[in-house]
């Protein structure tokens with residue numbers, strides 16, 4: 493029996509809340525995988541606990557890694573990770589997680605036997621061809637061009653050309669495991685532009701932090717030298733993309749939302765929110781990390797900011813280098829439309845589109861045709877759901893045009909997409925009677941979403 497739809501709360505007053513966020517999905521799943529491939533036991537601190545992270549943990553365990561939780565708080569889980577020989581014979585469930593379906597197969601190709609992969613029904617539709625062809629070119633045998641498939645090594649590594657315009661994760665997946673390939677790897681991208689380049693930067697930065705030599709000096713070419721991956725003590729930053737709906741609430745309600753422990757230097761896509769939300773009419777400031785806006789209370793977990801102690805003293809390179817501040821976003825209740833190329837930060841599109849649907853001037857979102865291969869076809873889903881509520885959204889070849897039009901209540905379908913569900917919540921702040929279908933899908937990256945959202949609205 494499907495769960496009843498979630499009545500998205502409407503904000504009757506401006507929100508004033510501090511919202512600590514759990515760890516980044518993208519950093520967590522890279523850190524766990526690198527720790528599993530390392531030359532000794534390591535630690536991943538303040539890792540996200542969510543469906544995607546749990547799927548990564550299960551995948552690495554199935555391949556022979558020992559992962560032991562040392563401490564779990566609402567800021568995340570500290571994992572002791574002890575690598576083992578990579579075992580064949582495993583079956584990996586990727587769920588709907590791009591980071592599992594693209595990052596784990598290159599590791600599986602190093603196993604001593606075949607490894608099979610499958611996932612949610614929609615996972616079978618997400619693009620996999622370029623990374624599977626690349627693994628074949630590097631020596632692996634694979635029996636299909638999409639999920640489900642079985643992969644067998646050995647994988648020698650070497651040079652490969654692929655079209656990564658469908659997902660940056662094809663490049664990241666190959667790079668993450670490549671130091672363990674006998675010949676390392678040289679990847680050449682040929683095709684339309686690669687999306688989500690900051691996520692490839694994240695991969696490179698995290699590889700370098702564990703001693704892997706990466707050459708990214710030439711556009712669309714990446715080289716990883718074979719060699720050991722150092723065991724480290726890594727700390728995960730808060731998930732800045734999951735900050736998006738909460739910060740959007742400041743714009744929609746004319747309130748103030750503070751996110752603690754926002755890194756001063758980061759490769760996370762969510763950092764682009766500072767500029768995007770400014771363009772849409774917000775005031776964005778940084779406050780010292782130990783300050784709390786007066787009169788605010790903490791929404792969500794009520795624990796110290798995720799990443800705060802880690803970023804003061806921690807070992808994650810991005811956090812350790814430059815520390816963190818609070819990020820404070822204040823809105824006016826009046827949203828200006830935006831014309832933005834989101835190719836680098838496509839995962840922010842559902843929140844930006846939700847804001848655009850509430851804006852007083854038209855918006856155009858460009859550069860994101862690859863969103864058709866995300867958790868759902870996000871361009872079609874956003875246009876359909878905004879229009880279902882009476883809005884005016886139109887798909888283009890590479891994005892969306894959204895024009896102002898008054899919205900009314902109704903069902904907002906999530907398509908099993910966590911960011912569609914949170915986009916429905918953002919619209920619901922301003923539009924009475926919005927009901928989000930399958931809000932539970934937020935568990936992909938933020939299992940506490942409903943509690944955090946409710947606490948944000950109740951905070952004063």
Ligand SMILES: O=C(O)C1=C[C@@H](OP(=O)(O)O)[C@@H](O)[C@H](O)C1
Pocket residue numbers: 517518519590591658659660661664687688691838839862
């Ligand atoms: O490497 C990563 O952690 C991610 C890369 C991006 O994928 P695409 O390049 O497929 O957009 C992003 O959208 C996704 O949420 C996470």
Ligand SMILES: C=C(OP(=O)(O)O)C(=O)O
Pocket residue numbers: 588589590591839866867911937
């Ligand atoms: C595209 C996303 O996820 P995935 O890692 O499954 O690709 C996302 O989180 O917006």
